[in-house]
């Protein structure tokens with residue numbers, strides 16, 4: 001369980017499963033797979049849960065093994081790492097480091113100032129230990145490096161725990177609200193009864209602003225939360241700016257337009273025009289009885305050209321034709337190739353399009369989020385320790401000779417960063433030599 | 439104006455690449471210095487062009503809606519960072535290559551390695567200028583977040599560092615059969631691959647984390663298995679494998695170089711493949 005070979009194998013397996021998950025459409029209904037891959041292959045994919053790959057054994061299996069692997073390594077290695085970190089850098093430890101250079105100072109020169117300066121410029125403030133026969137200057141960096149990998153691994157476990165908490169104790173749903181409406185429930189799963197809120201939400205106002213190109217610029221919902229009919233809090237919910245209340249968080253996720261009454265068309269055949277009233281998504285006969293239309297969709301601002309209705313138009317036995325009817329630009333109906341083109345001899349123009357926007361909010365509770373965020377912070381801390389704090393230990397042992405001159409021995413090691421160590425050593429020696437006589 | 443400047447930068451990278459190539463072929467230190475100076479100048483002008491585009495994008499947005507007060511002004515500046523569509527991301531990606539190479543490799547950036555970096559930057563920039571719509575479009579609501587700047591910047595810095603590791607890995611693999619004296623030695627390339635991978639891994643981790651935090655504030659889901667997210671995770675797993683193989687098992691040389699190559703293929707698929715082949719939340723990038 002603590003084998004790194006298993007880790008590498010699992011990492012690659014997870015990568016492979018994830019690749020399959022991106023190539024095979026996920027989370028579609030069974031019919032989709034039967035139609036796309038044929039009956040037997042589609043049924044196979046469905047049966048073996050390849051269509052929900054991230055939530056089934058294919059992904060969660062190796063992931064659980066990886067979590068066990070990480071935990072085992074943590075339990076196995078952390079005590080060792082902790083004891084390594086807590087072992088102080090003492091004079092004896094320093095004396096056991098490999099020797100890197102020797103220096104001597106003549107009797108009339110006091111080396112202490114030069115040594116401290118050189119160390120400070122290259123490595124940082126040294127610690128000084130004074131013994132009867134010698135003095136030792138010590139510098140240690142990256143002492144906590146051994147904890148880095150374990151902090152990363154711990155953080156990854158925290159993130160997984162957060163994911164599990166969110167999966168089992170969290171909830172998500174959605175809420176569509178028209179202006180002025182109040183909701184006491186929200187949709188958790190379209191096939192099930194709605195979930196009750198223990199408060200009410202009212203949409204006081206919904207606003208959409210568009211760029212001149214017709215792309216939405218901003219939309220926002222002005223919400224009021226009520227408890228037993230009493231207003232408790234007002235808040236503005238925008239995209240990227242959610243609102244929390246009563247343990248749930250509301251996200252502005254999208255919006256739609258919906259008619260508030262029948263849509264009225266003027267339908268002409270040459271000079272012969274009649275008004276036609278079309279209830280929403282109902283089939284309506286056109287005058288003369290040779291064709292029918294259904295109003296399918298409504299957009300408040302289609303391609304920057306203002307409100308428009310999408311209509312399915314059917315004449316005779318063929319497939320229905322689908323086109324948009326623009327309220328402000330009826331002339332587009334004669335433009336072949338545009339989405340507004342009306343191919344047949346009937347001409348539809350809008351005379352009345354009463355509509356309002358409704359707001360779609362995502363409703364969510366996720367007790368795991370803080371675990372995940374905690375994991376994120378720890379991952380970054382661990383990466384910093386693991387990759388940017390390579391351990392280095394330096395010592396300079398000074399001894400005074402009989403004649404008053406000083407001899408110094410430079411010791412040090414950096415098992416994980418030989419190259420950087422070598423460069424530092426060269427520079428440090430230069431500096432010490434400059435201070436020393438030889 | 440900016441596209442003309444970027445054209446000049448493309449040319450500068452091209453020439454710098456050729457000079458590096460010449461320096462590698464004839465072992466000419468003066469050519470080496472000239473190439474590096476040209477790469478630095480190209481990078482400086484490239485930086486200027488990025489800032490110019492930022493200013494242009496900001497002034498368009500502030501004409502549409504002038505900021506009221508200093509706080510809004512700062513926010514608008516952050517939002518209008520030139521990182522919000524495919525063209526801008528390509529220009530920034532190509533900026534990351536020489537920037538990271540010059541800063542993290544320093545004097546070791548020479549000869550063939552320099553030529554590879556400069557050529558790759560040149561190709562990316564040329565593709566951005568010739569093949570991609572460069573118009574400035576107003577931001578859609580989901581992109582209006584302070585996380586946009588840091589998320590995109592960290593992701594692309596990560597991609598850039600992985601590209602460097604890839605370049606070094608290619609040179610490494612190229613001379614496995616026999617040593618080529620004109621190439622940087624394998625003993626030099628090995629730490630370069632590792633170093634660039636570490637930088638890339640840290641940036642990619644930051645990119646994934648900032649993306650998750652952003653998604654949580656925009657949609658209430660820090661992870662939704664969108665194809666781009668999933669592919670960035672795949673990339674992350676491959677590089678985590680590389681780092682473990684090297685740090686724990688002490689792998690070196692060829693095998694690490696191959697992992698760096700596979701990792702970069704995953705990066706390329708995350709960046710281009712997903713945008714063009716797999717639909718999802720990130721498809722506005724195209």
Ligand code: HEM
Pocket residue numbers: 002003004007066069070073074076077149152153156383386678681682685686
């Ligand atoms: C993300 C960045 C990661 C870094 C920098 C990292 C770093 C390390 C390092 C340095 C070691 C060696 C520990 C030692 O020698 O004392 C190690 C071991 C290991 N890592 Fe990671 N790791 C990372 C992510 C992961 C991930 C994502 C996994 C799997 C989910 C993982 C699983 C392991 C395992 C199982 C070991 C073996 C531990 C042992 O044998 O004691 N690591 N890692």
